[in-house]
Amino acid sequence: MSMEGQVAIVTGGAQGIGFAIAAHLAEKGARVVIGDRRGAAESAAALTGRGLEAIGVQVDVTDEQQVAEMVQAAESRFGRLDVLVNNAGIYSTLTPTPFEQLTVQDWRQVLDVNVIGLFLCCQAATGAFRRAGGGRIVNISSGVAFKGNPLMAHYVASKGAVISLTRALATELGPHNVLVNSVAPGFTLSDGVDANPTLVAGVKGPSLKGRVLPRDMYPEDLVGAVAFFAGPDAGFITGQTLVVDGGAYYH
DSSP, X not given: OOOTTOEEEEETTTSHHHHHHHHHHHHTTOEEEEEESSSHHHHHHHHHTTTOOEEEEEOOTTOHHHHHHHHHHHHHHHXXXXXXXXXXXXXXXXXXXXXXXXXXXXXXXXXXXXXXXXHHHHHHHHHHHHHHXXXXXXXXXXXXXXXXXXXXXXXXXXXXXXXXXXXXXXXXXXXXXXXXXXXXXXXXXXXXHHTOHHHHHHHHHHHHXXXXXXXXXXXXXXXXXXXXXXXXXXXXXXXXXXXXXXXXXXX
């Protein structure tokens, strides 16, 4: 599944799942744009140091102008855009909280990044895809949207919205040869998650117990599914969500 000659943007790509995805796509031959609020240039440099093609762009996905500039940077540097991986999102900094204790600000913060930010990135990339004759969007959702995990109502709702938006965009953008799919990971031990012991303590145990494959999940477990949707073998698949969680949820 070579991606030679393809240009891919990975949002939230400076660390954790995002960096693993960016590195994997680059290793398959893609030229990668890492978009993140912090550390994008440094992470891109880590890839170029390995002989891969990458640039970093500082971007807040909730800022419409910054998102447009990220897409422009991809076209300016590499001449086109073929793949958008919407990985940026709020999760690792969250604390499990009962529904009654969540505030409106809690909800707005999560929805602004996880849903509105994703919408802005898709909207900005659409023109570039049309100029390139088509494209791929891979949205990182979550298995929680199917399971309805407790103490994370705002996050669960945001990822349900991502799955629904994936389907709506697949329908609307199909005539323009833009394929839109989603990958839904289970609880993943990424850099950010490891830095939140409260989250790990509350979620890791139940996640392990619910899996057919009873081991921890890492970012590297997810990258193959993303590359599949971004690559040539998925050329007739759109509007789908693939759950990658070690068999915790069958979808």
